[in-house]
Structure formats: structure tokens, C-alpha cells
Amino acid sequence: MVEVTNDLSLKVENLNSQVGGFRLKNISFELPVGEVLAILGPSGSGKTVLLRTLAGLNKTESGAIVFGDERIEKYSPRDRKVGFVFQNYAIFPHLDTKLNLGFPLYIGGKKKKEVYKIAIKEAEELDGLPNYLELKPDELPEGMKQLIAFGREKLHDCRLLLLDEPLSQLDRKLHVEMRALLKSFIKELGKTTIAVFSDPEDALSVSDYLAILDDGELLQFGETFDIYKNPSNLKVMELTSRLGLNTIDVEIKGGNVLNKLKVDKEDGSYKLCFRPEEITIKDEGFEVQAVESHIYDSSHNLVECDFHGKPIRLLVHKNAPEKFNFIPTNPKYFL
Known part of the structure; x- marks a missing residue:
């Protein structure tokens, strides 16, 4: 099991994975500790497949995933110590906001009373969420569901955070507000983070590093500003152009x-x-x-x-x- 420390960087070496007829092909990159990587690409490019492979939800066919100084591609998802915020938030419909927020503590063995106390304190740090603590997911606005998903990862015993299209379910006004909140949340969390985006404006505004993916292949990887200013090919420039090209x-x-x-x-x-x-x-x-x-x-x-x-x-x-x-x-x- 990966030990949670403060110096875990992520190195991916020649990673190959197949899901149905789709294949990730020799993906390699290295993300320094505490930095934020945005994976950007068109629909069907393999962004979520890569994220799920890193999390252990898809099988690694070949290649290595090195977390800190330890190879983890053979580990179970639980033993990788990875936090994963799914595109649909993965919120449990039968649980109220308090228990959804504190769920990582609840399954870790803490009693409900203690979980509620910690969750209430956590909710106070997330603007607006305390007003919804007694409600279940089908009674919540989309923005509150997103806050639960973000807040839950602060209580998760992980060092690598994976976010799958964290802003895609929101309307435009809320989208812009949550983008700023997401950036602040990630910075406060201080964890090495990888987030999948389809919108270049989201990817560019949140990340330190950028990976451009298309048809299962990594077209370019590097610091966000450098890729934006110096795209390696026409496809990369198209994908990083928020107003078109x-x-x-x-x-x-x-x-x-x-x-x-x-x-x-x-x-x-x-x-x-x-x-x-x-x-x-x-x-x-x-x-x-x-x-x-x-x-x-x-x-x-x-x-x-x-x-x-x-x-x-x-x-x-x-x-x-x-x-x-x-x-x-x-x-x-x-x-």
C-alpha cells in the first residue's frame, strides 16, 4: 500500500491500456509533487480511460505507474490511495449531505456522530453548503452536489486526486463561479492533482501542466503556459484555442x-x-x-x-x- 507522505510525485512510463475497442498507447509523463495536470482532448480521445487506468479502475496492460518511489500499477484501487471525483459526483442518493460529505470517514470506521461533527465543520468552510446538510441529493442544486464531491476529498486519505470533468454538469454562470472555487480548493488541498477537461478555458485556468490527448495518444505534455504559447502541431493549437483558430x-x-x-x-x-x-x-x-x-x-x-x-x-x-x-x-x- 502506498504510504501517504508529502513528497509523492507521479511518473507514468509507456502506459498501455485497452477498454473495448479503444486503446491508450504508450502514455508517458512526469508530474511533480503538488502540481495540477489538466488532460485536454476531444470527446473519445481517452481522457477518462487514462484517469480510470491511473486509479486502477481499468487494467494496465503494460507500462509503469510510479507514485513516489513505488510502482503501483498492480495495486488495487483502494491500495493506491487515490481520490476520484467522478463526472456525476458519485453521491449516494439514500444519504443526506452530512453523511455523503463524511463518507470517507464513515467507511473508515468512525461512528456517525463523530462523522457528522467533522462534516458540519467541513461544510462551514464551503460557502453555502451548511444550509443543505439535512437534504438528500435529489433535493440539492447541482452546485451543492459539486461542493460535496470537492469537500469529501478533503476528508479522503489520499495523496493523488483525480477529477473527471468536474465542471461539466453546471450551467454557464455556475460553471465560472465553480471554476474559481475548484482552483482555490485544489490549491488549499495541496495534493498532486489530475483533472480531465473538454473546455480549454477550464484546463488553462486551473492547471500548472497540460497533457493533450487524441485517439489514445499523448500529443504534447509540458507546462501549461509553454504548451499554449508553443503548440507542437496544428491539433494541439486547435485544442488549446478557446475562441477557435x-x-x-x-x-x-x-x-x-x-x-x-x-x-x-x-x-x-x-x-x-x-x-x-x-x-x-x-x-x-x-x-x-x-x-x-x-x-x-x-x-x-x-x-x-x-x-x-x-x-x-x-x-x-x-x-x-x-x-x-x-x-x-x-x-x-x-x-
């Missing part, structure tokens, strides 16, 4: 792109890629005409423009004219 076929000749951009690339055909928000308006830039404009926030509009006969999307200040010139600030070129 502009992709334009261009020719590079003598380090020149469309007579506006200089780049250190060999001559040839490339895809010029840039995010809508990664631009600056400059007179010497590319001229575009706004075709359609949508309010993005109080200061910005998301405008659809025509660029050499191809539609592109740009995030600009709300006072930007219909016709303007722009330059991408972080352009990428992929073959």
Missing part, C-alpha cells in the same frame, strides 16, 4: 509571408495559424473588412472578417472600425 494556407519565400510577416522557415507551403485574441491592430498589417460583429464582453467584440476570400475571426476593441489592419502576435506555421 484561424488557419490560412500561405507560401513562405525568402522568409517572407504575404509581404507582411518575417519568419525563420524554409521556403514552402505552410498553414499560418493564429488565435482570434492574439492580434494587434497596426497600420502596416493585413487589411480586413468586418462582415459581422458579436459582443464578446464589455470592452471587446468578436468580428468575422474576410481575409483574401477566407473567413477569419478576430477579437478587437469594441471601438475598432469596420475596416482595419492587424498583425498576429503569436503566429505559428505548420506543414
